Amino acid sequence: MEGQRRRAMAARWLWPLLLGIAGLGGVLQVHGQVDNLGFINLDCGLPESAAGYVDSVTKLRFTSDAGFIDAGTNYNMSSEYITPTMGRSWHNVRSFGGGAGTRSCYTLRSLVAGLKYLIRAKFWYGNYDGLDRAPVFDLHIGVNYWTTVNISNANTPVIYEVIAVVPGESVQVCLVNTGSGTPFISALDLRPLKNGLYPMANATQGLVLHTRANFGRDDGVILRYPDDPHDRFWIPQSKRAEWLEVSTAKKVQNIDDDSFDAPSAVMQTAITPVNSSSPVVFSWDAEPSASNPDPGYVCILHFSELQPLPVSAVRQFYVTLNGQLWLGKGFTPQYLYTNAVFNSIPNHGYHQYNVSLNATGNSTLPPILNALEIFSVLPTTGITTATQDVSAIAAIRGKYQVKKNWMGDPCVPKNFAWKGLGCSYAVSSPPTVTGLNLSSSGLSGNLSSSFAGLKGLQYLDLSRNNLTGSIPDTLSQLSSLTLLDLTDNQLSGSIPPGLVKRTQDGSLTLRYGNNPNLCSSGDYCQPPKKKRSSMVAVYVVVPVVAVLVILLLSVLLICMRRRRQGRTSDNIKRLDEANIKGHNSLRFDNRRFTYSELVAITNGFERVIGKGGFGKVYHGSLEDSTQVAVKLRSESSDQGEQEFLAEAQTLAKIHHKNLVSLIGYCKDMKYMALVYEYMSEGALDEHLRGKDNTMKTLTWRQRLRIALESAQGLEYLHKGCNPPLVHRDVKTSNILLNANLEAKIADFGLLKAFNSNNDTHVSTARVVGTLGYLDPEYHATFQLTNKSDVFSFGVVLLEIVTGQRHILNDPEPTSIVQWVRQRLARGNIEDVVDARMRGDHDVNSVWKIADTALKCTAQKPGERPTMTDVVAVLHECLELEAAHDNVNAGFYTPGSGGIMNDYGRYDTGMSTDLSQSSTAYEQEHLGSVSILSTGPAVR
Template sequence: MARSTRGAMADWSWLLLLLLGLAGVLQVRGQRAPDSTGFVSIDCGLPEQAGGYADAATKLPYVPDGAFTDAGSNRDISPEYIKPSLSKRYLNVRSFPGAARGCYTLPSTVARGSKYLLRATFLYGNYDGLGKLPVFDLHLGVNFWRTVNITTADKPQMAEIIAVVPDESVQVCLVDTGSGTPFISALDLRPVRDTLYPQANATQALVLVDRSNLGVSGAALVRYPEDPYDRVWIPWSEIDSNEWAEISTPEKVKELADLRFNAPSAVMQTAIAPRNGSRSASSRTIELSWDAAPNHAYPDPEVIGIVYFAELEVVAGGAARQFEMAINGKLWSKAPFTPQHLICDAFFNSEAHRGFGGHYNITLKATANSTLLPTINAAEFFSVVSTANVATDAKDVVAMAAIKAKYEVKKNWAGDPCAPKTLVWEGLNCSYTISMPPRITRLNMSFGGLSGSIPSHFANLKAIKYLDLSYNNFTGSIPNALSELPFLVALDLTGNQLNGSIPSGLMKRIQDGSLTLRYGKNPNLCSNGSSCEPTKKKSKSMFAVYIVVPILAVVVIGALAMLLLLILRKKQGSRKGSVKPQNEASGVHSQSRNSNTHSMLQLDHRRFTYKDLQVMTNNFKTVLGRGGFGSVYDGFLADGTQVAVKLRSESSSQGIREFLTEAQTLTKIHHKNLVSMVGYCKDGEYMALVYEHMSEGNLEDKLRGKDSNSRSLTWRQRLRIAMESAQGLEYLHVACSPAFVHRDVKTSNILLNVDLEAKVADFGLLKAFNQDGDTHVSTARLVGTRGYLAPEYAAALQLTEKSDVYSFGVVLLEVITGRPPILQCPEPTNIIQWVRQHLARGNIEDVADIHIQGDYDINSVWKVADIALKCTAQAPTQRPTMTKVVAQLQECLKLEEQHID
């Protein structure tokens, strides 16, 4: 048996590049060079002032890389590695120290959706003087390409990929994996005919492992101009002349009519066959093997092989060359194959081979009727990588690129802003939806030294929710275009030099409660347009103003005081008897269930008397629930709107301070996932809060049920409730100024309306961070509920937003399991410990609530469990923010919706 095995990718690539670096070994047969339109050849690390040059072997022009990247630094390899035969592009490198990712942006030189060959080359040459061979990852856009493992300092290595580029440009990124600084020597882009390599498509690409020209003696390479796509065909270096016979012809070999595969004539003019030194069956067989090197992204690589055949000899008389082909022992073709004379033909597997550990074995065996031995001219071998990861929305990318260019932002702003998730740009938060591009939802450029007017680029981030431009040097007016951002809920412009008035569009958003604007410490900015006009009076006029204005002020203030007194008296008189008891309102129940919640949110906060409360609750007839503050009663306003009246009991441990905290807080915060306050009562010793009514009670009762007849929540309903609750907490943490910590997040404080929409309630323990620099607040006493308290708060009274995150993680575990935060099994056990122990067995069904009855997408349950356990991490710094929790729960909900649909 004639057999040869090609090893791992790295062993082949350094030999190829070593040969590429030798001037004068390229086969150039004198024909006119093919069109090289669309070729991009970059010498990485070449100084701009050095200019470009023509490669000695291919005559293709190479250019410096400054136009393609704005990161990294130029370095020269150490003198001891410079040899006369070394190609010029290996004399220098671009290195990316201290960066998580360094990227090149190459133009799609033909058209969007075209197919390209991209080739990156690396020669370490101890350029940094450290003598440490690095290992790093290479990405094509947002998708993993391969791991680059530099094994020697003096031998070039290569990475090549054939891929479809869907956009107007493509990025090649070097990613630091913690094993040395990434660097690169050269980068090539070559357009490829779209019909070639059909296995490379919109969702997968081909990573080259080997491309061999068989039957060539010596060190001759075939590439451009012999190959119009500048593929590099390397001679098979492991040929044993005792095993193999070389066959060649000077005649041109024609392309196959099938345009999916093609090898240049110079490659097809040579072939190998077994030496006919034995009549045994083994001498009538060719067996060739390749192995794709596994990596952390593809531990079991999927592989594709292409083998090329052409009959180079004149087969006369009764002679025949027939053979059968098999891949990894499986017959490839149903009928024996006979190569055509001087016509290129190819066999390939259209579907990637799986389950062979990256091993690929081709066997060519002569049939019993064949008088000639099998031959093979050339072969290509690829591993398959996915290109299905979606890049950030194109409009967001354009906006961020413009912002980055305008302010010359360095940070880690390289590559795609949002993808992959592990490399998201500093200061950004993104939303991730299955099969949809990520969108930028938060941008923090505070303390960035930005100046000039606020550019329109920020208004092009159409999915943004939170925009922080505080403590810069922005001047001019606030652009009204920011009010047109449909999802913007918080805008921070504190500490700039803005002037003029707040635009009408923003003022309207502020007034309807959909936007929180922070604009303090802008000395020339005013919230009232009429007061922003500078006075232009002469000094004499100003003297008159100084005299008249105080007199007028006294008169006006007196008149206003009298008017206010009359209004208050009228309002108090009209309130008497303004609320009807329940039995006097016909059709109240049906009316209240169908009433628009938003109409209630627009009511002014009213102060009720104790007598008003008696009337609206029918003398406190129906108790909805009881808590630490006191009992909650069912009530109705005069217009039939149903409300909940929370009356403080005499035995309540919560006093006037908690009552006033909640009342004052609820007049400031407005969010669809926070319970709204209708009014309050502070009448002598009586204190009460009047809320919007949540007809479906609280989440705790829904999960564990006061009513045994009530239907259990589905997994989809639970997910939506969790996501909406998280949005309410996110608002408290991010959009409020100062930020608030709830301090008592639990299932009994998550209320549900008739549509099962969730709203966080009970703000009596709310704690504000008084200064922007606060990292935590040390409280004087421990408040909250057992089972939900974060360890740093319970132990040291240190309170941060991450304390709420911990409590919410417990809520998520209750949502998954249906169990309380403290279990009796038989000893009291925290639900976190219980879930961790059960999930260690690898079965989510062990913890999922039996009432869900298995009707769920198992991936979404696993993901929620993972989120919950991250939220309940022991160290606050290891817990995610509520913004990240919201984004991840949205992903889970998408999974579940797809499962149901």
């Protein structure tokens, strides 16, 4: 609250100052856009019947917000607060009554999933309700808390801005009544951003604007579109008593792949200290809250040299944070090129952040600063309701025009779950809708097929409505449904046979009384006894026939097995076993070993080098001294002949440098074994966990290469095989390393083939794999896709980053996916990185891998990347790591191609200050200025 009070005071100081400049003839134009470029500009509270309009100064086209929300009441601002220069979008508001705990949400649609967006929410109370009591309430973006809106007084406009990755094709902005006044909103903006901008904003964290300053201007001009194509507000900052202003009329260029795209008009002005021996100093206070007691901050300093310097002149300075060097060497801005110094790892742990730019000993010129941005980090790790359930319940809401409180995510946060919905909240999977009570809700029309989309539904109460038409048979497909109440409606026709069968076997309670036209035709309401008898006959006859068939097949199988065993010799010439589903029988061209030969090459199975569900793996040596691994099936193994044939046939037929090579096989009476190349460095999990104390910790570059090679092996199975293959047991213990630490995928006993390249999934009779690596969708549906391997590989990537096991005791058993998500929510990648690497890694590549891993472990297969996508990211990260040793510290320059040097592209924790409050204002006419969001006053 203290931070909010300071911002309000600073806002009150700066607002009249800027208006005073306007009165003195200052040039306070606000540049506007010509084309919307995908922008959304909502005038909140503008009547739905009112036509949209183009602001005469900004050229921004505003529309009513009525099509984006179905709650709230329109009000006009009190006339005493309206001035001739005030932008039209401020004249009215939308207000949301309903009491504490009420959530009202805007839905911004037609977005691009996975793209970054800048979202601005604008508020000007203006005593619209005549209460003269400004409210305090919360803002959420999607299911994640964004900020607390604190309106200091009736004549203080405030703007809040966030940069976030939107996971779907829409995003919701919600106002939450916290019991401190009625929420309202004046306007809402959305701007698409290039995904390369602000790399610190990703799938797990957004950036909330604290300050954005344009130094060296005292004319009051807030630069935005078209000077800034992304329509960011750059607030002028100048302090003539302490700073000299420097400017140029020449264009300042951005480097290739610039991560911030600072506009030339902003970079054309700068400040230096009046006293050339003095530093440039900024500070700001941390602003903890109940939802974020230790906020992290990201700071971006923008530099450009604006004057051609004589040969003898040098401008070089250090950047320090709270007295510690941020950069390990002096920084020299480039002439007429944007340079940036920034941190991608948010800073934590300080009550106040003090940043200083100090000239180095050999510098002849003082420091320079052109612009500054400060953000606090917003965790965006909240898990939303299952996508299929969201789509189904949204369709139900739309069909029946359900109002209630049905806004935002249906189940999350728990205290805002939609009225009438029951939800399940599993630790490792998205919430799902398990109950729906729409009794006495005024529903009319037929029964929507969308109810069948709620696959986890356990009870459905549609009683006491005015529903008409027949009951869809699709409801019988809801396997979890135990109660269906349709009483007191106007339904007609007969009850579908699927529902009748469910009621007969006792799995469903069906209530359908007081539907006068229901069961007027057909036999399914009261099945005659003779039909029940005939069904009993069927239930008896079918099992008897089935038993006879099974007995017959068993006899045939025993005969065939005895015949086959009679033809087995010490040297097996070929394996003509029964086909494995998805594979044809094939000849094995690999070497055939007898059991006695295996005894010889393993020296009596002397040295065990591994153990799995199939049995033990032994070290062996062939006649030519070639080292091999012999995988011998144990008699007690749960895996039998089927798994043996699967692995043998697969390895005989597929070849890739990142898959282990089959050298030979043995099927000698009861003995079955595979002989494959020896991987001397063992399994990846041993290196990550330090099983052998003599093992050196893998470097980050070695880990990246191992990840890439493993990914290439899986990509080959998915894309290079016909039909495509799914491994089904991807884990770090099945990634083996040779003497050069080259990685190869092993253990193909659970491999499954698609019937054709066009198949989207394979249904399996049972779920197999390893707990902690299992795809939750596969586990729930028994439908296997190649995205099941992608999920498992995402877990492998998290193990590579963290060095932790796939299931941790923290202190209760926790999946590594959940463990990483929780820690990355704090915004610090170093909270999860394996400490044994001692910081020897490029932070940007680590972020990319962690982000990719979390995408791989998305709950829905369709939201996961392909292995081809993963391979591409790993290639890119290896390139970043290679550049890590060759480029400049914590900043980039035109010559660096946008990639940083030994400190990593994003240096360790820095933030900067602006001591100037930027409590947000925006007035979009001549003589009005918009001041942006939060922060201490420049001192």
